[in-house]
Amino acid sequence: MPNSILKWCLYSYVIIIPLIYFKGVESVFSITKLTSVRYITAILILSLVIKIYKEKKIDLIKNKFNILLLIYAVVSILTVVFSSHVYTSIYGSKSLFLGIITILNLILLAFFTFQYLSKKDINKIISLSVFTAYITGFIGILQHFKILNLEHWLVPQGQRAFSTFEHSNHFASYLVFNLFLAYSLSFKINSKFKKYLLLISSTVIYLSGIVFSGSRGALLALIFSLLSIMIFSGFQNRKNFLRIISKYKKIFASLVAITIVLFIISAVFSQTIFSKLSKLSLISRSIETVQFIRAGNVPDRISWYLSSLSMIKDKPLLGFGLNTYKENYNAYRRIDFANPHESQDNITPENAHNEYLTKAVEQGIIGLLVYLILIFYVVFNKNSIKYLQNSDIKEKYTYLFILGALISYIIQTFLSFGVISTLTLFYIFIGVAAKYALKDELEITEIPFSKFKKIIILFIPLMGIFLVYFGNKQFAAEYYSQHANMAFTQGKNIETIAYAEKMVAKMPKEYEYHRIYGDFLYQISVQESDFKKALDYLEKAEKEYLEALKINPTFPQLHANLGLIHFLQYLSLQESENKREAEKYLKLTKESYEEAIKYSPNNPLYTYNYAKLLMQIKDYNSAIFNFEKTFNIRPNYPGLAYHLAASYYLVADYEKALKVLEYSISHSTANQDQMKLYEGIKKILNN
Numbered sequence: 001m002p003n004s005i006l007k008w009c010l011y012s013y014v015i016i017i018p019l020i021y022f023k024g025v026e027s028v029f030s031i032t033k034l035t036s037v038r039y040i041t042a043i044l045i046l047s048l049v050i051k052i053y054k055e056k057k058i059d060l061i062k063n064k065f066n067i068l069l070l071i072y073a074v075v076s077i078l079t080v081v082f083s084s085h086v087y088t089s090i091y092g093s094k095s096l097f098l099g100i101i102t103i104l105n106l107i108l109l110a111f112f113t114f115q116y117l118s119k120k121d122i123n124k125i126i127s128l129s130v131f132t133a134y135i136t137g138f139i140g141i142l143q144h145f146k147i148l149n150l151e152h153w154l155v156p157q158g159q160r161a162f163s164t165f166e167h168s169n170h171f172a173s174y175l176v177f178n179l180f181l182a183y184s185l186s187f188k189i190n191s192k193f194k195k196y197l198l199l200i201s202s203t204v205i206y207l208s209g210i211v212f213s214g215s216r217g218a219l220l221a222l223i224f225s226l227l228s229i230m231i232f233s234g235f236q237n238r239k240n241f242l243r244i245i246s247k248y249k250k251i252f253a254s255l256v257a258i259t260i261v262l263f264i265i266s267a268v269f270s271q272t273i274f275s276k277l278s279k280l281s282l283i284s285r286s287i288e289t290v291q292f293i294r295a296g297n298v299p300d301r302i303s304w305y306l307s308s309l310s311m312i313k314d315k316p317l318l319g320f321g322l323n324t325y326k327e328n329y330n331a332y333r334r335i336d337f338a339n340p341h342e343s344q345d346n347i348t349p350e351n352a353h354n355e356y357l358t359k360a361v362e363q364g365i366i367g368l369l370v371y372l373i374l375i376f377y378v379v380f381n382k383n384s385i386k387y388l389q390n391s392d393i394k395e396k397y398t399y400l401f402i403l404g405a406l407i408s409y410i411i412q413t414f415l416s417f418g419v420i421s422t423l424t425l426f427y428i429f430i431g432v433a434a435k436y437a438l439k440d441e442l443e444i445t446e447i448p449f450s451k452f453k454k455i456i457i458l459f460i461p462l463m464g465i466f467l468v469y470f471g472n473k474q475f476a477a478e479y480y481s482q483h484a485n486m487a488f489t490q491g492k493n494i495e496t497i498a499y500a501e502k503m504v505a506k507m508p509k510e511y512e513y514h515r516i517y518g519d520f521l522y523q524i525s526v527q528e529s530d531f532k533k534a535l536d537y538l539e540k541a542e543k544e545y546l547e548a549l550k551i552n553p554t555f556p557q558l559h560a561n562l563g564l565i566h567f568l569q570y571l572s573l574q575e576s577e578n579k580r581e582a583e584k585y586l587k588l589t590k591e592s593y594e595e596a597i598k599y600s601p602n603n604p605l606y607t608y609n610y611a612k613l614l615m616q617i618k619d620y621n622s623a624i625f626n627f628e629k630t631f632n633i634r635p636n637y638p639g640l641a642y643h644l645a646a647s648y649y650l651v652a653d654y655e656k657a658l659k660v661l662e663y664s665i666s667h668s669t670a671n672q673d674q675m676k677l678y679e680g681i682k683k684i685l686n687n
């Protein structure tokens with residue numbers, strides 16, 4: 001019975017995690033999936049304890065894989081100990097939640113899969129994963145054709161399919177992974193009809209989902225992984241490879257034909273094929289990127305990669321700490337960071353959008369090396385090579401396509417990153433791949449129950465209890481966050497505050513929740529007509545931002561938000577003629593904005609907003625200084641030319657004002673107000 005529960009827990013990961021989501025929490029997908037992972041792991045741990053207690057022994061497969069998992073776990077813990085933001089490294093940054101608790105959970109998945117799944121069980125878990133991918137793929141197709149809408153908040157309905165995943169890129173990564181698993185499974189099917197049905201249906205549904213997701217990285221991962229398998233097969237045994245190609249040429253031809261038909265179908269409702277194809281997100285995004293680069297811009301990912309290299313240089317060994325990329329990025333932000341939209345200045349990337357650079361930043365070169373050694377061992381260990389050389393053709397290609405699934409993830413994360421839905425699958429199949437190539441006669445180490453009785457009875461169950469307890473706290477915080485937001489949009493300010501207080505109480509060491517509460521209080525204060533109540537809300541907002549800064553003192557947005565609160569307090573006290581108190585808050589305003597600029601010197605948002613604020617108090621020289629800083633970072637920053645020229649105008653520096661406006665006009669960014677100011681300054685100079 002415990003064995004059966006243990007195995008079904010492992011099976012349930014590949015069924016439940018891809019499909020589950022809940023709109024009642026703020027992180028609709030990630031926190032729901034993560035909480036499910038923790039609950040399943042808790043049940044798995046409990047069943048393991050029962051198994052050990054019943055059998056009076058612990059059986060462990062003796063293999064280097066276990067040692068490598070242990071080393072990676074130890075290195076991950078060390079990165080938390082020496083983290084720049086310890087609490088974030090424990091809990092994980094909000095939205096990703098990939099702190100040490102989650103990482104150790106994932107390592108346990110690889111360990112349990114390796115220890116307790118037989119080849120028969122592995123075939124079953126592959127079948128279940130492939131079946132689940134059919135469902136998610138079909139949902140993605142329905143989304144693309146606007147038949148089904150899950151109310152995603154990032155992209156308009158039908159633009160990029162995301163199915164039941166956090167983002168379309170992760171959905172596509174999942175489908176590519178399962179496409180290889182489907183091909184692997186096909187070698188276990190004897191019936192030609194069933195084999196053809198599996199290969200054709202999985203290719204049609206999965207490939208449609210990949211195309212409709214608009215993920216270029218996933219498509220590249222698919223192509224390069226297939227090429228890797230073909231090169232390996234051809235290099236290892238040319239005759240067998242050609243025989244396989246010959247044997248399955250009809251299938252390969254069918255797959256190519258289906259791919260072509262798919263593109264034709266996608267164009268059927270348009271006047272021309274090309275105009276329809278250009279509307280596909282995959283194509284339109286690529287065209288947009290090319291145009292953006294041709295305009296002289298650096299792609300955002302390239303800028304993040306270069307920033308990451310600077311971060312690695314500063315902390316090369318153990319990095320900044322697990323899941324702290326976002327917390328440390330701003331100091332290394334480059335002037336060339338831009339994207340085709342005007343939102344980049346409000347964006348702090350959660351990671352480098354390259355798994356390996358992110359690991360090097362967060363876990364140092366040591367952490368990255370251990371991670372790569374673990375993967376390299378799974379794919380290229382001597383048992384794996386022997387198995388591929390000596391197995392019969394079906395077993396060989398079954399295993400080779402399992403490795404292909406892992407390789408697809410490894411390649412895709414050069415341009416993206418793992419989230420709980422894709423990482424769960426990846427770590428499970430790391431364990432599967434490590435186990436599959438081993439002989440049936442495994443070297444087992446038997447540890448008597450008596451030696452570890454107290455640990456087994458006390459410590460191991462506590463792990464499961466802790467996972468459930470901690471998972472509930474994070475889930476509850478996200479639940480209250482979502483309901484606070486819903487209450488605020490409905491104008492229910494008292495309910496908003498009540499939910500926000502519960503949110504903060506659940507996760508008091510997560511700075512983002514204090515920031516969110518502070519944001520609510522600020523917005524409520526702006527709406528409040530009663531002077532005393534408005535001031536009270538501002539004081540509470542100030543308290544929340546200060547609490548957030550105690551946890552994360554280097555995050556510029558917190559300093560800027562606090563500066564805005566201080567400025568509103570200053571204006572309020574000015575109206576009440578409390579000049580001395582008002583001056584105190586004006587000083588605090590300046591200090592807060594200067595801190596924001598210090599921690600993100602290359603973000604024009606903070607210098608620009610600070611300069612506009614200084615103009616309100618008629619400190620024109622200081623405003624000019626900060627507008628000039630903004631100009632040096634990004635000359636075409638929206639609204640900058642007018643405000644900088646106006647500042648020069650107010651200090652009677654008409655020639656500089658004219659130069660700024662002429663620059664704006666020559667770069668086709670001038671608006672009606674700028675042209676009016678330009679004409680006025682020309683008249684003054686001509687007179």
